[in-house]
Amino acid sequence: MTLVNFNNRTRNTAPYFNNVFDSLFSDAITKNKMVNKSPNVNISETESAYVIDIAAPGLKKEDFQINLKKDTLSVWAEVKKEETASAKDFTRKEFDYSSFARSFNLPESADGDKITAEYKDGILSINISKKDDSKLQHKEIVVS
Numbered sequence: 001m002t003l004v005n006f007n008n009r010t011r012n013t014a015p016y017f018n019n020v021f022d023s024l025f026s027d028a029i030t031k032n033k034m035v036n037k038s039p040n041v042n043i044s045e046t047e048s049a050y051v052i053d054i055a056a057p058g059l060k061k062e063d064f065q066i067n068l069k070k071d072t073l074s075v076w077a078e079v080k081k082e083e084t085a086s087a088k089d090f091t092r093k094e095f096d097y098s099s100f101a102r103s104f105n106l107p108e109s110a111d112g113d114k115i116t117a118e119y120k121d122g123i124l125s126i127n128i129s130k131k132d133d134s135k136l137q138h139k140e141i142v143v144s
Helices: 008-013 015-033
Strands: 041-045 049-055 064-069 072-078 099-105 110-120 123-130
Touching: 049 072, 064 110, 072 123
Parallel strands: none
Antiparallel strands: 041 049, 049 123, 064 072, 072 099, 110 123
16 A cells, blocks of 8 residues: 655645635535435433424424324425525525425324424424323332
8 A cells, every 4th residue: 555645735825726626526525415314303201291302493483394194293394495586696505495304103102182392492392292091001010
């Protein structure tokens, strides 16, 4: 194997040349990583409920749709791009909004009638209450 020294001085003498290629390659890599990106999710459980937290900054509460069909909770958001009459002449534009969808299979102990959602500080919190029967199912069994 041969090691090749990197000449950092060339990069400083002709930065415009190297930056063109860096920009092309880094944009292509970044865009490919973001193609099928869905937001990160935290799921926690308390004695009385399940909580699903979805990190979705930059959206409004009107952008979300949440549906429950049988035991599957579906969450999706779509941001529609608005065309303005006065279009700006961008040198580089990185703002790009799209849509995402996530589905969660709920356990039998989840109460589909008692689901609430709140969007605050870029986090969508979905609170799914447990059925009353499931709260009382925990008991200690004595070994004889």
